[in-house]
């Protein structure tokens with residue numbers, strides 16, 4: 001216990017802990033001291049009790065993919081009758097809808113289409129920027145970059161330079177799944193290795209393209225492999241500082257080849273979040289996924305080091321009736337944050353707070369909260385009730 005107490009105290013103060021110490025906390029630290037240390041670390045890094053969210057739209061441009069990851073219910077092999085690709089005009093139309101509904105960011109993601117090289121993405125990103133210059137393109141991941149470079153026969157460095165010049169603002173952490181070799185091979189044998197995924201991220205950071213880092217838990221990986229995933233990301237962060245946030249979520253088995261595998265429990269997820277907050281002394285933001293783990297776990301996560309609840313995603317299949325659905329989801333999220341004793345705020349892609357839902361009764365004596373009133377620069381277009 002003395003060792004656990006020492007590690008918790010050091011990490012809560014912003015000190016660096018080793019992977020073996022993180023694994024010890026993950027497996028053996030009593031829950032309440034672990035949560036207290038993670039919350040102290042959050043408060044030290046973030047400075048107040050604001051919890052942020054983002055309004056964005058996920059636009060899938062194709063479901064055709066040659067990589068056939070075993071956990072993926074989305075993709076269809078080339079020539080499959082259910083394969084589809086959206087035209088550029090259709091992608092632009094969806095971007096326009098997103099802007100109308102108050103989105104500040106689009107996440108363009110798709111399968112590894114056998115014909116989509118760097119030129120396809122240059123055309124896509126430059127068209128979005130031409131029509132919607134203020135819309136942030138936070139999109140694709142190292143897997144798509146590796147694929148487009150291969151299709152075009154160019155180096156990763158050239159591919160990244162060209163898509164950045166075309167308008168890509170930052171890179172999504174997509175495709176990380178599990179980075180250690182054994183679980184990654186089991187999940188996605190045709191995907192690039194975890195080391196390669198990180199190399200591409202490092203190259204992107206070198207081009208000034210920041211990114212997020214993600215993790216998909218619950219497909220049969222061990223506790224040791226979960227912590228190893230964190231270590232691999234932190235090693236790159238030590239060199240680049242390019243990861244803005246860490247975003248773990250739990251695998252949801254449905255309609256794919258891994259159906260039936262054990263998911264991570266809510267408690268495993270919450271403990272991982274707390275350990276991530278303590279281990280990532282050099283990653284500012286930590287996001288939890290309330291949509292996959294449920295509202296109760298989402299609220300609890302805000303007391304385990306989490307400062308961001310991710311996006312109010314304007315979903316593809318509800319966009320035509322988006323007004324009511326998204327307004328009610330936003331109200332729900334704001335209420336969820338408030339009733340967890342935190343102050344909600346909309347952010348943009350780079351975590352600037354663009355609308356703080358502050359009320360004097362939140363904590364009128366807290367100058368750090370009060371000062372953020374001045375950051376309210378616009379009203380939300382999707383108003384909470």
Ligand code: SF4
Nearest residue numbers: 065067068069072111
């Ligand atoms: S690369 Fe992406 S779209 Fe293709 S199978 Fe894997 S997860 Fe699905």
